[in-house]
Amino acid sequence: METLTRRTVLKLGGAAIIAGTLPPWLLEACTSGGGTSSGASTLQVSNDKVTWKPWFEQVGAASKSAGGPSWKPNEFADTSTYQAAIRTSGGSSKVPDLFTWWSGWLMKEIVDAGYAADVSSLWDKESSAYDKGLRDLFTFNGKTFGAPLYFGPWVTLYNKQVFDKYHLQPPKNWNDMQNVMQTLKSKGVTPLGATIDGRWPAFIYFETFLVATNPDLYSTLMAGKAKYTDPGVVEAMNLWGQLIKAGYFTDPSSVTFGTGSSTFLTEFSQGRAAMLQIGTWYEPTITGAGMKPGVDFGGFIFPNAKSGIQNNIIIESGPLVVAANGPHKSDAVKSLGWFMSKAGQEAWIKATAFTSARSDVPSPSPIDQQLLADMKTGGYKQINRYWEATPHDIVETAIDEFAKFMLHPGDPMPILQNIQKKADSVWATIK
Amino acid sequence: MTVLVGILAVAWLLPLWLVVVTAMKSTPEYFHDASQWSLPEDPLQLFANVRDAWFTSGMGAGFMASLLYGVVAGGLAILFASLGAYSITRLRIRWPFFWFVLVFSGTIFPFQMYLIPLFKLYQDTGLYDTQLGMILFYTAIALPFCLFVMRGYFATIPRELQEAARIDGCSDFGIFWRIILPLSWSPIAVLFLFQFTWIWNDLLFGLVLSTSDGVRPITPSLAGLQGQFAHSGPPLVLAAALLATLPTIMLFLLLGRYMMRGLTLTAAGRAGSE
């Protein structure tokens, strides 16, 4: 089994190396062929990721030394304003060359509006190195838009020292998980981190428990083919509510994940809270608080809460998009091609310490390496995160309702009815 | 009673003390503290935090941009408002009260009223994310209050001065530039302090009208630092908050007395006309 995987990896790697070395040559041939001087030396990369600035610059410098244009990041301090700026300028010529975005419904909007350039050819070229399911996230009506800027499986991060202290192992099934939670609770450690701060984290456990109990319903619900008031959803909510009432979650009103005033990190690093369900992109934040990945903290995939259902893992991936109306569209497409290549991804991962979406670029994090291996051996199906998986108007309403539930866990029905009311009106305008 | 006021004054300073103490800690130190209010191990960490904030998160560029907007837009607003107030109070202009209300009505709208169309206007005209665009807007938003104060103050300057100057051969503009303006030094200084502080502290418009380093003012940069994806800890954020607070606090500590005296003068003028 292991050798097979290794061989596959080697084969994929070989293909990727060829793919990674060829494009620059081809690019040069192309540019010297037809009017070189018009080539852009710098591409503008708009984003809402303020602290990623040096990373964009580093990968841009690597692009330049590979013969491509350098990147000039243009970061927005506020996500909402950033979305507003792209939404209102995307159809004009004032758009940047490249911009970061979200997959799923948020992406469908800008694709429908014609803001994003079709980069299917880049994916065709790299098809062996990227997961087909991932490509689907960025594919609309048979065309693929944007390249994965980040790729984050969702994982339950846990404090290894706390687990060791109470002789706990990462749970393999729901019984294990219940045992872990009970033990931690009895020792005075809060099992799971939860918060409503920043609004969006309220969907985390809704998504987690629905996927862990009824993944098919999750998919149909996201597509508007099921209702929030369906028994399966109620079941997941009740499971969640029961665990909240059992005291298995941190007080959502006092804990924050954010780093501006993160109190979860304090709890987690001091061993007062043991686990957190979140994207792997959160690992550098924990590392920043002085904990070592793989030594002080580890990660596992949240186990299914029912037997006999498919293994699923929630993933989150956001695209880097070429603006269809951008000033240097063809240069931007070429640059994105380089970014997707092995060399480009290596430069990006070197800068960010992220997990690469590319299968032949190893992740620097021991946690992610383990995770990716587990995903492969366990035959995990990748499922898109709630934030991107369903129309955004529904998400905005739902996260507020989930927050209400987290603070006052009781009968989930009124909450689900409120969400369904919104969902009805949103789907009515789409269908 | 005095004791009560004393206690209140101490309570008033507590939050600031918290900021300073937290900004003096390193991030790991902060996370391992049992309480957020213990004393820092090494107060000199403050400088390291401030330096990190300045260089790593665009705070430095924001600092310089805000300085530019505060000085230039604050100054322009006072100049234009003074010109207008002079015309309204001292020159033969039709419907002086109409002009006053027209401009002053700019201050009674909640800022939210300007936001969406302004964003659209800036996108359409290319003013979006430019220093010129920021200066123009900050000048406009500061104008109504400046006009209000300058108009009130000019009304208190005796007309005899103007008549005497005219007999000496001064033009209208000469009277404004050489007599009225120099007499108005106090309200101008006060207005400048107010407007500079307001512009420096603005979050909403900086957030919506600018994006890039060198254009974006300091407060949106600070707000961005608190973002979910920032890898910086609370000490860095509060050090940045300190950096974003320093100029206005320094202005107040250095010129506070002058400011209060100026306020007294303008208010006295206002009460006199009441």
Next chain:
Amino acid sequence: MASDAKPRKANAGKATAPEGTEVAAEASRPFGRLAAAAAPYLYVTPMVLLVGVFLLFPAADTIWLSLTKWNGIYPPTFIGFDNYLNLRTDPAFITACLNTVYWIAGLMLLQVALGLALAVLLNTSPLAELYKRILYLPAAISGAAIGVIWYAIFNNQLGILNAALRFVGLGDLAQAWLTTPPLNTFSMIVAAVWQGLGPTIILFLVGLQTIPRDPIEAAQTDGANAWQVFRYVTLPLLRPITVVVVGINLINSFKVFDIIWTMTQGGPYRSSETLAVTMYRESFVSFQFGYGASVAMVLTVVAFAVAVFYIRAMFQRLEVQ
């Protein structure tokens, strides 16, 4: 009025004309007369243009946008008064209206009343200068920074306030200050008062210093106690400045945004939104710009009613002039 201007300006022209330019001045007189009449308008042009383009035009545009549906991607489409009709049944909007009333009442009670009381106390205090400066200090800090600071104070578990309550044995009083409506709104009002009290005190002090001593001394010799002096002499004499302070506070309570946005973003579950926050959220988070514009309109109409009252009270005397 125009005929008034002529002789005066002609006079001035003669006085300023340097020797030897008589002929030129004579020749350009009709033009000069026009220029003289136009000159006062040139002085108001820059401010009128700036305010017109950057404030009044956008404000007017909001009126139109409030009658449209616009998601930022496709051009706005006219939908009549639908946005306003939807507001009536939107629970978030109703909560926001209520919270806006809380803010107005809270700032009136705490900021204006407390400011007045402290100003009266400080007026005779030997340490007034020092106290004034301390109380004013937070006014120099941005709302965003104040949000960051007070978040650390009000935080439920690790917050300084709850820790202090537990320390003095009042742990029962510890609260989830920012997540229990409507307590979260009251908590944020306290943060706003921390910022706004200083300027209010200074304005009242200015007013107190302009009050003549004679009526107060007369009342005192008549045997009035401190409260009676304040109630029947000082307070009526303070009326002009009180109008100013109340007006400023009223208008400011409509505009509060930064503190709420950095502390709760209007949450949890939209429980602490004010109209200003609802407007921002509908526009720049939910991308319903038209709907957001209609909230801005409601906010403006209410604020406008207040402002008319304010201006009239302030300028009655000047209007007569």
